[in-house]
Amino acid sequence: MEDFNGQVAIVTGAASGIGLAIAHKLLAKGAQVVLLDLNIKGLRDEFGKYGEEKALPLSIDVTDQGLVEKTVRDIADRFVKIDILVNCAGITGLTNIHSHEVDSADLHKVFEINFMSSFYTSRAVLPHMISKGYGRILHIASISGKEGNVGMLAYSASKAAVICMAKVQGKEYAEQGITVNALAPAVIRTPLVDNMPETQVKYMTDKIPMKRCGTLEEAANIAAYIVSPYNSFSTGFTFDLSGGRATY
Incomplete structure (x- = not known):
């Protein structure tokens, strides 16, 4: 249904997981996509076949505000406009630990990547969207940001x-x-989830009425709708992707 021909999108965390799936979906539906990730090799391996005019890979630390602002200016100069921003860069940090055991340095790192980077990128693209009178921004959060997952204070609070x-x-x-x-996804089967302790994954999956992880294709499908022109009357909203877990 979504047609992104002529639109320019930025996707952070595009080298793996949900970011990779969303980037492929937008490309398949006609968008030009700028792919931001520290893993430039992963970006080139995944998206090199499209060519840089269609899929431009950029290695960037999205927690560096100055670099984010310069990169967004360069993107706007090259492509004239920025229609879509999808913030997927994220880490869980240390998990399966109670709050009194949380390491402050790890907490700060999780917030820098999960929250501050999304603030930096959205802050940078918004003036360009305002000037054109159009834009779609999607922040990837988590069901844990609504409910709070035991043993995941840093991640839950950041989301x-x-x-x-x-x-x-x-x-x-x-x-x-x-x-x-x-x-707000519940557990989506990604490399990030694969690296969690199995006890943590089971804790989260047991809460899902469908009793399974979500898929990357399911995440990409709903994300494509959210950032499409068809989604014109929903804003400030957190969409559910939880297999029935979310109750609000």
Whole structure:
């Protein structure tokens, strides 16, 4: 249904997991996609077949605000506009530990990657969207940002912050043709999840009424709708991707 011909998208964390799946989906539906990730080899291996005019890979630390701002300016100069931003870069940090055992350095790192990078990128692209009177921003959050997962204080709190940012930004730009939403997946089978302790994955999966992980294809499908022109009256909202787990 979604047609992205002529649109320019930025996807962070595009070398793996949900970011990779969403980037492939947008490319398949006609968008030009700028792929941001530290793993430049992974980006080139995955997207080299499209050519750089269609899929431009850029190695970037999205926690470096100055570099993010320069990169977004360069993208806007090259492609004239930026229609879509999807923030997928994220880490879990240390898991399966209670709050009194949380390492402050790890907490800061998780917030820098999960929350601050999404703030930096959205802050940088919004002026370009405002100037064109159109934009779609999607922050990838998590069901843990709604409910809080035991043993995952840093991750859960950072994703709660992402959800609240989407609510604020959605309200702030609602009259300017720009929608800002979040997506809250439960467990999606990604390399990030594969690296978690199995006890942590079981804890999360047992909460899902469908009793399974979500798939990358399911995540990419709903993300494509959220950032499409068809999604024109939903903003500041957190979309569910939880197999029935979410109750609000």
